Amino acid sequence: MSDRFISENKTYDEIEIGDSASLTRLAREQDFLIFANVSGNLNHYHLAAYAQEQEGLPETFAPGLWIGSLISAVMGNQIPGPGSVYKKQTLDFHEVCYAGDELLVEVKVIAKLPDNVIRFENRVTRTADNRLLVSGEADLYAPKTKMRFNALPAPELILDHHPHFEAIIERTQALDPLTTAVVAPEEERSLGGALLARKKGIIEPILFGSKERIHAVAKELDQSLEGIEIIDEIDHARAASKAVDYIADGTAGALMKGHLHTDDLLRAALRKERGLRAGRxxxxxxxxxxxxxxxxxxxxxxxxxxxxxxxxxxxxxxxxxxxxxxxxxxxxxxxxxxxxxxxxxxxxxxxxxxxxxxxxxxxxxxxxxxxxxxxxxxxxxxxxxxxxxxxxxxxxxxxxxxxxxxxxxxxxxxxxxxxxxxxxxxxxxxAKVPIVLNSRSDGDLARLASCAIASLHHARIGKIS
The missing domain is CATH 3.40.718.10 (Isopropylmalate Dehydrogenase)
Structure with missing residues (x-):
C-alpha cells in the first residue's frame, strides 16, 4: 500500500542545511481572478483582461502575494511538508510577473533554529530568461511527527461569470437601436429575446409572422407589443422573404431567426433577386x-x-x-x-x-x-x-x-x-447585413449578446462602407 502515499513530510530532525525543493508553475489570468475572489483584492492591474471598460491598463500582471503563495505551496507540500506552520516570511519584489510567464519557485534550508524552527531562502525566477522576480526568507515550525497522506486532489473551480458579454452589451448603449427584421417570433424564447433586446435599447424589432400567434405569445409573456410593427404572414418561407425585402429596401439593418427552420431563413437571404449575398x-x-x-x-x-x-x-x-x-x-x-x-x-x-x-x-x-x-x-x-x-x-x-x-x-x-x-x-x-441565428435552447443572455454583436458589427461595417 506504500505506493498510494504521495505526500510525506520531513521532521525537524530529518531536515539538514542545504535541503531544497522546487516547483514550476505557469502564471495564468484565471489564477489571478480566482485569487481576487478569495482575497478580495480587485486591483484592476491584476485583472486587466477582465476590466474591459478601463482603457490604458497595462498587460495583466500577477498579484505579489499570489507569487508568495507559490513559495508557501513548496514548503507546505514538500519541505517540511504537512504539519509545518509559518512563523515569518519576507518577500522582496524585483520584477513584475506577467500572465503567461513560467515561474520556477525554489526554497532552500539555510539554518536550523531553536524551538523546531527552520529558516529557508526563497527565490522565484522567470524560466524564459532566468530573471529574479521575488526573493526572501521564511521561518517555519517544522513538524515533530512523521506523517504520510493519501492523494488529496483539489477540486476544479468553475468561474461561472460572463463579463465579456456584459461588456459587449454595454458597448451598444452608445449606438442607436438596430432595426432588425425578426422572422417567426412565435414562441416564448424567440419573441421574449427580441423584446428584451428592444428593452435594452439594442434593437428595434419588426416582427414577421402570424400576428395571431405573436400576440398570443406576448400575452403569455405578459409583454406589450405597442409601437412594434408586425407583418402578418403565417407561412414561414414567405415571412422570411418579406423580411429580406425590408432589408433590401433599406428599412431594416439585420435579420434575426425566430421559431422557424434555418433553411427557410437562409434560402430567402440567398435568393438571387434582391437577396443578401455580398461576395463571400x-x-x-x-x-x-x-x-x-x-x-x-x-x-x-x-x-x-x-x-x-x-x-x-x-x-x-x-x-x-x-x-x-x-x-x-x-x-x-x-x-x-x-x-x-x-x-x-x-x-x-x-x-x-x-x-x-x-x-x-x-x-x-x-x-x-x-x-x-x-x-x-x-x-x-x-x-x-x-x-x-x-x-x-x-x-x-x-x-x-x-x-x-x-x-x-x-x-x-x-x-x-x-x-x-x-x-x-x-x-x-x-451577408450584406448580420444575421442573428440563435438556437432554440439559448437563454436571455445568449440572445442579448447575439443582438449586441450584430449591432456592433453593423455599426463598424457601415462606417467602413
Whole structure:
C-alpha cells in the first residue's frame, strides 16, 4: 500500500542545511481572478483582461502575494511538508510577473533554529530568461511527527461569470437601436429575446409572422407589443422573404431567426433577386463567453458549411476576423485546428490549416494573425504550446478556433456550452447585413449578446462602407 502515499513530510530532525525543493508553475489570468475572489483584492492591474471598460491598463500582471503563495505551496507540500506552520516570511519584489510567464519557485534550508524552527531562502525566477522576480526568507515550525497522506486532489473551480458579454452589451448603449427584421417570433424564447433586446435599447424589432400567434405569445409573456410593427404572414418561407425585402429596401439593418427552420431563413437571404449575398460564402460564427477565459472565444463554422473546401475556409476565417474586430479584439488571432500541430499529408485538415496560414502571410487573408495546424490543447493553452515547443503568436492564445468541419465545430461549441458553462451567441456573416441565428435552447443572455454583436458589427461595417 506504500505506493498510494504521495505526500510525506520531513521532521525537524530529518531536515539538514542545504535541503531544497522546487516547483514550476505557469502564471495564468484565471489564477489571478480566482485569487481576487478569495482575497478580495480587485486591483484592476491584476485583472486587466477582465476590466474591459478601463482603457490604458497595462498587460495583466500577477498579484505579489499570489507569487508568495507559490513559495508557501513548496514548503507546505514538500519541505517540511504537512504539519509545518509559518512563523515569518519576507518577500522582496524585483520584477513584475506577467500572465503567461513560467515561474520556477525554489526554497532552500539555510539554518536550523531553536524551538523546531527552520529558516529557508526563497527565490522565484522567470524560466524564459532566468530573471529574479521575488526573493526572501521564511521561518517555519517544522513538524515533530512523521506523517504520510493519501492523494488529496483539489477540486476544479468553475468561474461561472460572463463579463465579456456584459461588456459587449454595454458597448451598444452608445449606438442607436438596430432595426432588425425578426422572422417567426412565435414562441416564448424567440419573441421574449427580441423584446428584451428592444428593452435594452439594442434593437428595434419588426416582427414577421402570424400576428395571431405573436400576440398570443406576448400575452403569455405578459409583454406589450405597442409601437412594434408586425407583418402578418403565417407561412414561414414567405415571412422570411418579406423580411429580406425590408432589408433590401433599406428599412431594416439585420435579420434575426425566430421559431422557424434555418433553411427557410437562409434560402430567402440567398435568393438571387434582391437577396443578401455580398461576395463571400455565408458562414456561421459562435461567439462564446467561457467562464475563466480572459477573452471571448470564437468557434467557426459550426452551423452552415458541412464539409468546407479551402476556398470556403478562407471565407470562414475572413468573416470570423471581421466579427472579432467588431467586438473589440484589435488584432484577432485565429488558430486553425487539426488533430495534430504538424503538417501531415494524410490528414487533410492539417494541409488546409497550413495553406490558410500561408495565405494570411501573403496578404490573402487580412485583419488578423492566422496559424495552423494547431491541436486544440496548444491552440488555447500556453503551457501545452510550450511543452510541444511551438513558437507562435497564436499558439496558446487563440481568439478564434477554425474547425475542420461542421461536426467538429458543433461538438466543440456545445461542449463548451454544456460542460464548461459557456454562453454562446450566434451570428451568420458574409451577408450584406448580420444575421442573428440563435438556437432554440439559448437563454436571455445568449440572445442579448447575439443582438449586441450584430449591432456592433453593423455599426463598424457601415462606417467602413
Amino acid at each position: 460564402r455565408f458562414t456561421h460564427v459562435f461567439v462564446l463567453d467561457v467562464p475563466g477565459l480572459s477573452h471571448p472565444l470564437l468557434v467557426t463554422d459550426a452551423a452552415i458549411n458541412i464539409q468546407p473546401d479551402l476556398k470556403t475556409k478562407a471565407d470562414i476565417v475572413r468573416n470570423a476576423i471581421e466579427v472579432a474586430i467588431s467586438i473589440g479584439i484589435e488584432v484577432p488571432k485565429a488558430g486553425v485546428l487539426s488533430a495534430v500541430e504538424t503538417v501531415n499529408p494524410d490528414i487533410p485538415s492539417s494541409m488546409d490549416a497550413a495553406l490558410l496560414s500561408k495565405m494570411a502571410e501573403r496578404g490573402q487573408i487580412t485583419g488578423g494573425i492566422v496559424d495552423g495546424p494547431l491541436a486544440m490543447d496548444n491552440a488555447i493553452d500556453l503551457a501545452a504550446a510550450r511543452t510541444k515547443g511551438i513558437t507562435s503568436e497564436v499558439a496558446g492564445q487563440a481568439d478564434i478556433l477554425v474547425v475542420p468541419n461542421l461536426d467538429a465545430g458543433n461538438m466543440l461549441a456545445k461542449q463548451l456550452a454544456y460542460i464548461s458553462h459557456a454562453e454562446p451567441a450566434g451570428l451568420v456573416l458574409g
